[in-house]
Amino acid sequence: MNVPDPFKNDVEIQWCPGCPNFGILTALKGAFRDLRLEPHQVCLVSGIGQAAKLPHYLRCNFFNGLHGRALPVALGIHAANPALTTVVTTGEGDCYGEGGNHLLHALRRNPDITVVVHNNEIYALTKGQGSPTTPVGEVRSLQVHGVEAAPLNMPAVAVLHDAAFVARGFAGDPDHLKDLLAEAVRCPGLSLVEVIQPCITWVRRPVSWYKERLWPVPPGYDPGDKDAALRVLAGDDGRFVTGILYRGPKRPLFGERFRRETGDEPLVRRGFPPKSSISALLDNFRMGE
Amino acid sequence: MNVPDPFKNDVEIQWCPGCPNFGILTALKGAFRDLRLEPHQVCLVSGIGQAAKLPHYLRCNFFNGLHGRALPVALGIHAANPALTTVVTTGEGDCYGEGGNHLLHALRRNPDITVVVHNNEIYALTKGQGSPTTPVGEVRSLQVHGVEAAPLNMPAVAVLHDAAFVARGFAGDPDHLKDLLAEAVRCPGLSLVEVIQPCITWVRRPVSWYKERLWPVPPGYDPGDKDAALRVLAGDDGRFVTGILYRGPKRPLFGERFRRETGDEPLVRRGFPPKSSISALLDNFRMGE
């Protein structure tokens, strides 16, 4: 029996036919279903890029904002309504390039959101410039003699800063990815899921090239071991370690104290303050009686 | 016999009397003298903050730019004239807060410049808000119940990305700091020197508090050992590891290839291109003959 997918919409998808972004879309829908979420309980947030178009292709609330700025928008949404499942879908250019500073500081804050980085090692939407993860030596439209700058290793930076959950998946394996994403959403605190997403238009490596380099964490790998996580991430040269790489220690969540002191309800439900409270505030500024 | 210090100028210093920034200033002047540099061979670059005022107090070329934006300016200067000794003097708010993205990407590029981060764990010039390195729990003017977000560990991020040179010094020990700075300038590639710089106005901890927490790397410490460097930096909770923490592997320098192919002379000396080269360029766009 076919149950209709509540997350399916009928917007025309602007990705290239065969783009692995479709696999991520499938995985994300699956994860939401597995989590028994309903569309109105989910809010996707993105910037600009191929990856960042994803929110249009999944039936739910969404905020498709500026290039690089998905994270602060997501933080604002989460602060205002922590009951929403807030998921950022972003490219590595969006998230590690233009928006690098926001990721650094989101790691500090530990908001209970999930960040899915479609890493295709390229600026795809703008037609193939090097991105913050393009391997050294690769020839790109603005790096005609090969990329000189070394790639960023943001999953390792996340581990270094005790992110709640760090994982890596492969767009070509949506089933595995679905489980990673569901687990990421379940985990309280900031979850970073990097997804290897081969661009078939500008990168054009055969899928086999990726498959050979995928390197699932070995059985018995302990995601609670920070040193081990740093080692696999820092020492993966050329390979893509995949799986649940790290689960950080319990840390205070973004806004946790505010909610403990003032309550959990979304800010929009708190209404306008009574006039008496304004008068009381103003009275602090009257010296006489 | 007293040789006049060529780096000394007579600009009125706007720091609080007794501020440890004076120690950094002394150390930097000393380092330049030890390196036998002359003022016109040096260019200091800064953003905005107490730390960022330093370039005004040292006789040399300088560019005191925008809050957070010292690094890109320094990269531009270095690209245009690699013969200049380019040193960035910045606060942790400037460099890890507003300017965090530029540090991340400077690490990728490995320019041959030195970045000196005055880390006072506070936004001092704007009067004491929490900064990206303020310890959790510390009460600050905008964090009235204590800072909730965890501090950034940018020296560790630098190690992770194979920075050429990572060190930490203490503003209260200008002699040691001077040597670190001289070594940083000597080392080709990006050198990050974080300086513990207690703010005596907004932080007001006794110097002894800092002295107790300084934790020089043990004798025999091997700065070439990345894992060890990550371990001391990630595991220093509450303490300040000092000394030369890391020397990264040899990597291509920012602009190295360009200079190899086109020569070393500063861009300003290359003059205007001959008209013939423009005609040649244009001729590519004429189809007929």
Next chain:
Amino acid sequence: MTDCTLVIAGSAGEGIQTIGNVLADALSAHGYAVFTWQEYESRVRGGQNTYTIRVREDPCNAPTWEADILLCLNKGAYEKSSGRLKDGGILLAEEPYGDGTLVVPFKAMAKEKLGRVIYANTIAVGALAGVLGMERDALEDVLGREFAAKGPEVLKANLEAARLGYDAADAACRDVCPWSFPKRAGSYYLVAGNEALPMGAVRAGCRFIAAYPMTPSTGVITFLAKRSEELGIFCEQAEDEIAAVNMALGASFAGARAMTTTSGGGFALMVEGISLSGMTEVPVVIVLAQRPGPATGLPTRTAQGDLLFAVHAGHGEFPKAVLAPADPKDAFHKMVRAFNLADRFQIPVIVMSDQFLADSRFSIEDFEIDRSGPESFLADPADFEIYKRYAVTEDGVSPRLVPGESRHLVAADSDEHDEWGHITEDLAETVPAMVEKRLRKAEHLRRAMEPPEAYRVDDAREIFCSWGSSRGAVREAVDLLREEGAPVGMLHWTELWPLAAVTFPEGARLWTVENNATAQLASLLRMGLGVTIDRWILRSDGLPLTARFIRRAYHERA
């Protein structure tokens, strides 16, 4: 009528702010209409700053430069500020700097009589109270309030210090000082712009603020952060201004009235976010506290140099509103208005403050908090069978729901989009429909804007056009010039964009009076209303306009 100006001059860290604040509080408690303004350097210790207090029976919230009484805390202060002392004014200092200095050795007394130099400031407060002929007990009330939290010991010592200063000054100047400030029945709120702005935000129902510290805007978020949990306002220090405005937009999208604050350089970084607000139609309020630019400029000084920048901030074409309150009372109501306009038209609203408004304390008789109040413009989810976030409507405003509060799905899209919020490339129909929809809002917004405040224009032949925080100074200048027979009046704008229609009195000559170098209001009026301004009175040295500055400039150029 009493109109007395005190200037307290000294270095950062020497306590002029404490002295000034306590004395101003005490005078206010005495029933006087106090106005204070400060000018200070961008450093934490040292330099030379001043704190000016103007005391009257009825409010005239405008800065004065010339001092009746000058307190100098050090020699450099005297060198910098002695020129401000009026003929016959009183110079008060630790040592005799000039002829006729009224010497009260604050520090020596503090050390000698109270054992700690720290009490010198309160001795100075006492001395000033003595010079002014205030009654002791109001001063003591204020000190009680100020120091109660620090324990009875400290309070006692401060009361003693005040008494010492009072007696010393009283004894020394009983014959020279003409002033007497007995308690009177007046009762004013003594409020700075950076206090009124956040209180207005509270009144408006603001529930979220994210900001990055930047002088002179920081006070707004500091005020709210201190009371965050009590008021239920989520306050976040952002990593940069880009994050600040985007966080506010996220929170607003999710239904919280949201704002951010900054100054010129930070505002520049927010400009892309303003355009995002315009496109997504997510309301946001941005307080832009001006200081002299360009770039870092003079971080602790005042200016009105960002008007045209604010009006045109953002790429692409979309409606926005720009307000510039005249004083703290106006600031309070303008914040309510800003949130209401932002929500009603789903646009960014910029509230322009400046260092002068931010840091100056004004005497306000009554805030009339009922004059404005928060209005809700959210739609009711029950009203929709099918909900489209960007439904094309007659007035261009689409019904707004928030995500998660019903089963309706809510979108925000920075691309050009269709009614659902999905990316469109339909240039033939959808794109023009959306462009026109957004611009229709501009027309309705324009009609909602208030014209300038007119003051003595009916019979005026010379009209000062001014805007924002200078209203007090311009109004006082009008009064001064009227006394001299000059036929001047004032048109003062606090709602700057879009410009409401205005009919200018015929035959009157128009002047612009601005705290900038390029007469930006004049340009704006020419652009927006087609009116040409003939003369200008401009100040761009980092100090606020004063009535006497305007009067002098008027005579030079008239």
Next chain:
Amino acid sequence: MTDCTLVIAGSAGEGIQTIGNVLADALSAHGYAVFTWQEYESRVRGGQNTYTIRVREDPCNAPTWEADILLCLNKGAYEKSSGRLKDGGILLAEEPYGDGTLVVPFKAMAKEKLGRVIYANTIAVGALAGVLGMERDALEDVLGREFAAKGPEVLKANLEAARLGYDAADAACRDVCPWSFPKRAGSYYLVAGNEALPMGAVRAGCRFIAAYPMTPSTGVITFLAKRSEELGIFCEQAEDEIAAVNMALGASFAGARAMTTTSGGGFALMVEGISLSGMTEVPVVIVLAQRPGPATGLPTRTAQGDLLFAVHAGHGEFPKAVLAPADPKDAFHKMVRAFNLADRFQIPVIVMSDQFLADSRFSIEDFEIDRSGPESFLADPADFEIYKRYAVTEDGVSPRLVPGESRHLVAADSDEHDEWGHITEDLAETVPAMVEKRLRKAEHLRRAMEPPEAYRVDDAREIFCSWGSSRGAVREAVDLLREEGAPVGMLHWTELWPLAAVTFPEGARLWTVENNATAQLASLLRMGLGVTIDRWILRSDGLPLTARFIRRAYHERA
């Protein structure tokens, strides 16, 4: 006179750009004046795009909409674009979409005759050449150039493909097609804005460019990056636009002529850096390639929606110049001018392009490269005993040295500063001196600006005011309307800020013709020159203005 428009319609990835470019090259090689423009969706594959080629004997570099010949690569292309086909025009396609389709089964032929579908594009090129009645050998020359690098095999196959297409079309349409394009003696440069802008930068002596990719600006840095080592221009892809403009400022400070490029959203992020350029007096050139906003808007479409934003970009008050080239030749010279103005006045200069100018290929007879050239404004270190970077001078311009090139020390400071570049708080003298120094430059700059280009205004009673890339369309509209007897003329601005003085012909009615929704030039002229525009012709659907669009709008509103 020949004036033929070909439209190639198809999806991204189907090869319309290759087809269009090769055919345009071939027509240019045939000696014709070709003009091409493109409209495309923001996606890498799919959607529906068009490439339009206009062929004439003499250049008329203006876009046309109606097609004489329409090549549709798929059914969707036909559905979208068939409305553009003129009565009696030729529809060329793989299959018969409508009545009278001239069917050339490109793909089938490629597979069948050449073994690979990939040759379908060249078959299409050949077919179009056949329809046009071109001579084969010019086409073959161009193919030779295009495919030589790919080896003789590939070249041979392509030549064969072209021949197949040519013959098929030629056979099918010999009777129907009126055109014939024999080789002629003309010789034009066929250049796009995004090629002319970087070539102008090269000519100007630009040595450094940092930019972050953003459509439609990316082509400029791509052009230079490709030739970076050959030309000795340091090219850096920045991590964001803030870094880009600050890198350029650093390089410029160190003596390299430096620039950056971006579009609206990225430009918004550079605004603080523009103010920094204003304060530090470090020259910089910024190419702002417009696309429709607000926010992300329509990333691949065209607009002139950022004029007022650009003119007022930056907090605080400082001089800047805004230029907007009319076509690639003008763009080439304007870049030289931009660098010269930036260096002469030590200011930021903004060069406004747009997607239409960036992507369209214009036929230029002669670039007249001698009409402008780089001028050096650096001072000679030997001229100074003591060097002060911000020396106060009569015209406000301080002699500029660069660091490291002499023993003189060079400063740049974003704070208000003294002549040495050190932070000042001296409000009495230094601050006003520096504010005035910078603004004196504005007055000299204003005098250096060029007035608008006048076209047929002498006897005009209706004047079209326009700016930037629309000159070709507006000029053609004037000609069309003149033919109909309408007394129209054109005043076209390419130097927009500061505005040079202009005397408008008396009694003529002024129209503004702009690629935006709010008539920004009209506002600018009212603000800057006090002139009021009566009527407007505006287009804001993401497509460029065309002569026929303007003519129709004129008739509707006249």
